[in-house]
Amino acid sequence: xxxxxxxxxxxxxxxxxxxxxxxxxxxxxxxxxxxxxxxxxxxxxxxxxxxxxxxxxxxxxxxxxxxxxxxxxxxxxxxxxxxxxxxxxxxxxxxxxxxxxxxxxxxxxxxxxxxxxxxxxxxxxxxxxxxxxxxxxxxxxxxxxxxxxxxxxxxxxxxxxxxxxxxxxxxxxxxxxxxxxxxxxxxxxxxxxxxxxxxxx
Numbered sequence: 001x002x003x004x005x006x007x008x009x010x011x012x013x014x015x016x017x018x019x020x021x022x023x024x025x026x027x028x029x030x031x032x033x034x035x036x037x038x039x040x041x042x043x044x045x046x047x048x049x050x051x052x053x054x055x056x057x058x059x060x061x062x063x064x065x066x067x068x069x070x071x072x073x074x075x076x077x078x079x080x081x082x083x084x085x086x087x088x089x090x091x092x093x094x095x096x097x098x099x100x101x102x103x104x105x106x107x108x109x110x111x112x113x114x115x116x117x118x119x120x121x122x123x124x125x126x127x128x129x130x131x132x133x134x135x136x137x138x139x140x141x142x143x144x145x146x147x148x149x150x151x152x153x154x155x156x157x158x159x160x161x162x163x164x165x166x167x168x169x170x171x172x173x174x175x176x177x178x179x180x181x182x183x184x185x186x187x188x189x190x191x192x193x194x195x196x197x198x199x200x201x
Contacts, residue, residue: 043083044101068135070169110156147173
């Protein structure tokens with residue numbers, strides 16, 4: 001976590017997990033006093049595809065407001081700590097070409113659905129399925145295809161009465177239905193994590 005440059009506003013507490021595109025830390029937002037999940041995408045502009053993925057996730061999440069979809073609070077960036085650099089002719093120092101992007105999300109206290117295997121009652125399963133069906137319907141009504149629904153992309157929290165709440169996260173592969181229908185955006189062949197993909201895809 002020593003490469004995380006989050007300034008004075010956030011205090012990093014613990015590493016929650018790492019994925020292929022970045023890492024997530026539990027952090028305290030000192031300005032608001034709330035616990036948040038801070039996602040860092042290093043060298044976010046290293047390729048056009050990487051930049052599109054990050055931008056797409058931020059744009060899609062900013063459009064959404066549903067109790068079963070993770071909320072994004074803010075984003076910020078710092079000069080990249082890795083990746084390509086260019087020489088600044090004025091200072092004769094190497095400056096990064098890219099940025100490290102940070103996204104601040106609501107913190108889900110219960111980990112992900114994948115970690116709950118076998119620890120749920122039939123009633124909880126029904127409740128979670130109802131919540132997730134509601135979230136997916138909302139996404140489709142908003143013109144968004146998630147394209148990577150799996151248990152690791154469903155975070156769990158608790159409501160005021162102690163019941164489990166599922167929240168869809170990770171919108172890196174999401175696409176807008178309108179763009180795809182009009183042919184403005186060519187959809188990638190990579191859809192859904194391989195182990196969750198239907199055989200016909």
